[in-house]
Amino acid sequence: MMTNLGDLEIFTRVVASGSMSEAARELGLQTPIISKRIKRLEERLGSRLFHRTTRQISLTEAGEGFHERVLAALAGLEEAEAFLAGRSSAVTGRLRVSAPTSFGRMHIAPYLTRFFSLYPDVELQLTLTDAFQDLVAEGFDLAIRIGELPSSSLVARKLAAVRRILCATPDYVERHGTPAAIEDLEQHVCISAHNNAYWHLSGPNGPVALRPVGPLSTNSSEVVREAVLSGLGIAFRSTWDVGPDLRAGRLVQVLPDWEGSSDVGLYAVYPSRQHLPAKVRAFIDFLADLYGPQPYWDKSSL
Numbered sequence: 564m565m566t567n568l569g570d571l572e573i574f575t576r577v578v579a580s581g582s583m584s585e586a587a588r589e590l591g592l593q594t595p596i597i598s599k600r601i602k603r604l605e606e607r608l609g610s611r612l613f614h615r616t617t618r619q620i621s622l623t624e625a626g627e628g629f630h631e632r633v634l635a636a637l638a639g640l641e642e643a644e645a646f647l648a649g650r651s652s653a654v655t656g657r658l659r660v661s662a663p664t665s666f667g668r669m670h671i672a673p674y675l676t677r678f679f680s681l682y683p684d685v686e687l688q689l690t691l692t693d694a695f696q697d698l699v700a701e702g703f704d705l706a707i708r709i710g711e712l713p714s715s716s717l718v719a720r721k722l723a724a725v726r727r728i729l730c731a732t733p734d735y736v737e738r739h740g741t742p743a744a745i746e747d748l749e750q751h752v753c754i755s756a757h758n759n760a761y762w763h764l765s766g767p768n769g770p771v772a773l774r775p776v777g778p779l780s781t782n783s784s785e786v787v788r789e790a791v792l793s794g795l796g797i798a799f800r801s802t803w804d805v806g807p808d809l810r811a812g813r814l815v816q817v818l819p820d821w822e823g824s825s826d827v828g829l830y831a832v833y834p835s836r837q838h839l840p841a842k843v844r845a846f847i848d849f850l851a852d853l854y855g856p857q858p859y860w861d862k863s864s865l
Contacts, residue, residue, distance in 0.1 A: 573590065576590060583597045610629075641656070656686070659703045661692060665788070667691040672689075699834055717832050723828065723858045728816050729797055730817060748773065748797065751796060752797065762799045792808060
C-alpha cells in the first residue's frame, strides 16, 4: 500500500515550519491531527522520522534522507500535473529563497518588481540571513550564497565573480596616511569582518591571510560597512557592497595590488538537478541575466 500523499505534504510542512503546531496553523488543522498523521506515516514506514522533545522536533538521519526524496517526488508530481494541464513550462507556485542580508537588500529586492512582471504567478518567500541554511531541512528551494563553496551534495551555479578590496575614507587616509605595503596594515585600524574571519588576500607576494586588529567587533556586516564609511579605519569589502561609495568618492581603495581571492563567487545553490521546477530555474536565470558576465556594481566602480 502506498503512503498517503496528504501525509507526505504534512510531513514536509512540519519540516519547513519546525513544529507541528506551526504546521497545523499553516494548514488550518488541529495540532493533534498533525501529530496523528505523522505517527501514522512513521508506522507505515517502520522508521522514526523525528526526534521529539518538549520544546522542539528535529529530523532523524532516516528522516533527513526521506525528506530529501519526498521533496523530489512532490516536485515530480507537480511537473506531471503541469504537463497534463498543458502548462509544463509555466512558472508558477511558491518559491522559497534564502539570501545574505545585505546582498538581498541591495541586489535582489530592488529588482523584484521586474521579476514579478515577468512571472506574476510566482509567490516568493525571501528569507535574508547571513547564516548558511540547510536547504533540505529548512524547506528552501534555493539559496544565494557568497564564498568558496565546499564540496557537497548540493548543486551550485555561479552567478557572478565577487571582487573584494581594501578601502577607507579619504579623511581616514589623510589623517593616518596611505599604507604602502601589506605589512603597514599593522599600524592602521582594521575593521574586522562581521564573522571575525581572516582577510585572505592575493598580491605581488602571493596569497596571505591576515587577522585584522581593531577596536570594533560585531556580528553585522552592515555595521562594518557603516563603520568604514564613518572613517573608523580600513575594511575588506566586496565591490557589490561599496561600489557606489567608491564611485562617489566616499571611499577609496588602499593597497590596490592586494585584493581578495578570485575563488570567491556569488552562487545559486539548490538541492538537485533532477526535476528542477520551472520557478526555480526562472529565478536563477533572472539573477544570472541581471548580474551578467561583468556585474553592474563593478562597472566603473573604481
